[in-house]
Amino acid sequence: MHILLTNDDGILAPGIRALWQELSKVFRISVVAPDSEKSASSQAITVHHPIWVDKHPLDNQDICAWRVGGTPTDCVKIALEALLVNDQPDIIVSGINQGSNLGTDVLYSGTVSAAIEGALHGLPSVAMSLDSWQSFDFTAAAKTARKVVETMMNKELPPNTLLNVNVPALPENQLKGIAITKLGIRSYENTFERRQDPRGRTYYWMSGQVSETENAPDSDIVAVKNGKISVTPIHFDLTNYGIMNLLETWEL
Numbered sequence: 001m002h003i004l005l006t007n008d009d010g011i012l013a014p015g016i017r018a019l020w021q022e023l024s025k026v027f028r029i030s031v032v033a034p035d036s037e038k039s040a041s042s043q044a045i046t047v048h049h050p051i052w053v054d055k056h057p058l059d060n061q062d063i064c065a066w067r068v069g070g071t072p073t074d075c076v077k078i079a080l081e082a083l084l085v086n087d088q089p090d091i092i093v094s095g096i097n098q099g100s101n102l103g104t105d106v107l108y109s110g111t112v113s114a115a116i117e118g119a120l121h122g123l124p125s126v127a128m129s130l131d132s133w134q135s136f137d138f139t140a141a142a143k144t145a146r147k148v149v150e151t152m153m154n155k156e157l158p159p160n161t162l163l164n165v166n167v168p169a170l171p172e173n174q175l176k177g178i179a180i181t182k183l184g185i186r187s188y189e190n191t192f193e194r195r196q197d198p199r200g201r202t203y204y205w206m207s208g209q210v211s212e213t214e215n216a217p218d219s220d221i222v223a224v225k226n227g228k229i230s231v232t233p234i235h236f237d238l239t240n241y242g243i244m245n246l247l248e249t250w251e252l
Contacts, residue, residue: 112162
């Protein structure tokens with residue numbers, strides 16, 4: 001079994017290191033990841049300048065690794081269509097992200113978008129995130145990734161579908177199991193601080209915090225809040241089939 005690892009926190013991030021340390025115990029691993037943090041890059045691809053790629057040594061010399069001067073989606077594209085074209089992976093795992101990717105956050109997430117790109121190429125794909133923006137032990141999340149991958153070896157996801165997995169920031173013995181969930185709703189109270197650079201040009205620095213939003217009990221947000229690992233199947237047909245007949249009546 002050959003696994004491609006990527007992320008949006010960069011090839012030096014502790015989350016992806018925890019992944020290759022755990023998964024390389026039982027699987028053959030390749031790493032193709034951004035050269036620096038590319039969080040919140042969504043499904044962006046690089047089209048207006050070159051994408052620099054070079055080999056990157058890891059502490060495990062048996063792992064082939066490349067760092068890419070591009071987005072997480074670039075990483076998956078270039079891995080599958082150039083670097084590993086004669087050695088295609090069986091599964092793609094993106095993460096472990098430092099910070100959750102819950103609810104509507106998946107629309108912005110580089111971690112999830114890398115897994116989406118894998119699914120677009122017809123490969124089973126998983127996005128892994130830890131619900132903490134602070135330094136934390138990634139051991140439980142890495143073991144969860146291994147369990148998910150080992151299960152997927154004998155199962156089959158529907159086409160154009162990936163798994164979005166979020167692990168609470170708790171010691172392994174305090175986790176309360178796994179919940180199969182739907183995406184919740186996550187909103188933010190954003191602020192834009194107005195500043196000026198040394199040349200007098202105005203710019204804005206965005207920050208914000210999560211707003212408390214009521215979510216259904218079977219949502220990923222509620223599951224993680226209650227100490228459960230959430231596993232959410234995501235597909236990327238964004239069509240709202242329920243209102244197609246309504247739009248027909250509009251006589252556009």
